[in-house]
Amino acid sequence: MTVQLIAMQLFSGLALGAILIMVALGLSIIFGMLGIVNFAHGALFMVGAYAGLYVAGLTGSFWWALVLAPVLIGLFGMLIERFLIRPLYGRSPDDPLLLTFGLGYVLVEAVRILFGTDGIPFSTPAALRGVVNLGIGFFPLYRLFVIGVVLAVLLLLWIGLEKTKFGLIVRAGSADPLIMRVLGVDISKLWLVVFGIGVGITALGGVLAAPMRNVSPEMGTLVLAEAFVVTVIGGMGSLAGAVIAGLVVGVAVSMTSLFAPEMATIVMFALMALILLVRPNGLYGRAAPGL
Template sequence: MHVLLGLALGAIYILLAAGLTIVYGLLDVVNFAHGVFYMLGAYAVFLVISLTGSFWIGLASAAIITGLIGALAEVFLLRPLYEKHQLYPLLLTFGFSVAVPDLMKVVFGLIGKTVDYPEALSGFILLGNIPFPKYRLFIIVLTAVVMTSLWLFLKKSDLGMVMRAATLNSRMVEALGIDVARIWTVGFSIGVGLAALGGAVAAPMVSASPDMGVDITVESFVVVVLGGLGSLAGAVTGGLIIGQVVSFVSLFAGQYSKVAIFIVMFIVLLVRPRGLFGEAGRH
């Protein structure tokens, strides 16, 4: 049971870590506002469900709407800072992480907004003799589908291959006549869209609240560092490991579950400073 619960939690970490990895790999930007987009995804699913009554429309809309917000933020706020000091984008995203939650408190109030489980996914399903929540099983399956689709997109599609090339050498790609700035926008939009999807699927379990992205941002960075900066395989592996750690530590000593993930990261980095799948160096 706790292995499966850990998989469900790890699935949310994977979505967030994969988004961080894409943004860092393409733009070389450490996005401290990643938890903000996670939170915006939760509020987006709440608003769309309120308007349409459909959880499924809300889930798809949350990723799309937040991805578009991310694209606008990249074009008008981040892009002017790329040619300036490398700390400026970091400081901007940090400012976002402080300002946007306060704005959401003004608009929506301090009380979290509950999101109902879809009727088809409420209750339990028997896995062998073990009752397991249908919704958490859905999260595991959804994340597997999303990550497989993302891998196929990056490996097989023309745009995905251009994105991978831009990650390795953006100047070479630009020299071939490709609009690298547009690739950066698409990559940032995909990255924050994955974070928003994580927030949308988490909303029925934790409710949408302005500060819900604070802790998850730190935990997402732990997953990325554990797996290795810039590695999607590392994001998946790190998410699975941290999900299991939190699940099993919560079983025996719940108050130490958050501390445990930092201990695991510390141990891994002592043995392998670049993370499990990280490259030996970066330009």
Template sequence: MDGITFQLLAVQLFTGLALGAIYVLLAVGLSLIFGMLTVVNFAHGAFFMVGAYAGYTVFQYIPNFWLCLVAVPLIVSLIGIVAERFLIRPLYGRGIDYPLLLTFGLAYVMVELVRIAFGKQGLPVDTPELLQNSVDIVIGQFPAYRLFVIGVTVLVLGGLWLFIEKTSFGLIIRAGARDPQIVRILGVDVGKVWLIVFGLGTAIAGLAGFLSAPLQGITPEMGGSVLIIAFVVTVVGGMGSLVGAVIAGLMIGVVESLSVLFFPEAAKVSMFVIMAIILLVRPQGLFGRAGLMS
């Protein structure tokens, strides 16, 4: 405690925001899928992992980080669209357990396929050369890549908000999340909406995996731990709430980062403590609607 200065505390806070940005992207994709499709997607962590490996593969052939930044979400969304159309959609209406179990099994299949293709050993991923330096943010030096991750997250959230709030298709998504039966009666092709929403949710997860790769490297099992974090963030924010996912993701990222500074042994436990407290006070989460799972 004696060696902790204001500068160190501030830098650690920004580190938490960068960590929280990854959590936000994960939880937003998960909440988007659940809010519209009421599918508890246990393969979400696997899509995160596939995004990291897709970026690694594309970079081997076309060593351009910025091209990968665009290509990865497209590749992962295509995989998500195929999974929704041919595997998950036939289970709609059979109860929430069926797609949950299917996505749970799908995650294992995806992990094993990656192990076959790339091996069981982890792979290092270099930070883009342009973002390897540090930036003076007044309170101290901070890695440029982490600032970049925060910036990309802000852009993604801004684009998602504009898409959902300011477009006619976004209006259909919001209406479908509240009452899909009415949307069907109005003549909207709900299947098309489901397809796009699931593809968008998995694309954001893939982007999060690609962005996290230079920070932690990539392994076939990397999706397992982040899936737990994604569900914690989603539950704390409220199942199906995008605003809740953003606030909870940043909060948990900052708390975990500060815990490393003050009490390293409790860093990984801190998010579960937050979840327990929130659920005791507000069982549906910060911004969730009561009865959504029923």
């Protein structure tokens, strides 16, 4: 066990954490604004990977897949919000939860029918193959690219939410949608766009993850569990919490894989339990009124 090996495993954890951040961000955006726990999120991550595979096969370009697939699945997410979820607003919180839970199964079965049950390899683009010497060892260039894309998305999201009028409306609508309606803001359209953005970010995570694993109908199942762990640790609806928790979980899983591989899947759930014992609302979560 060398210092170089440990350092490289830490970088691998950052790459894994970057993917988890993308999925958890989508979950947090949707929950923070709409108050909906989207159980179809893992399936939409998987659909994003398949959309990237399809666009790459159609155009012969990974770069077109990286741009078009999230946009297409984001638009698909807007259709889901408009025609399936919107009629459930004002009803029991269990209704949209059960709807998205069932929708996830429908999407998985639809993909199995269209593409089969076997995993499909997604080739790493030629420009991103190979390794980079970081001084402490060699690290895959594609994983560095993934980390860079996630940082760029985080920057754009921060600018959009903190420095634009749309971001101001989103934050205000999340805090008090009734007041925004009184002020003349069409909250329904706002929720539509926010849901589409959340789904599009998740689909982008699916495209980025595809070259690191086979694209299969089941690829979203574990990712959904991991994303919920990250979201709960960070605090439901907290974007900053999703980022910090994603990195913590990614590094924890990666390092555990090095020292005790059989514990790699368990460690994130143990970490979640530990965090919740100390901070019941997560790292950046807000306590419910009266607590």
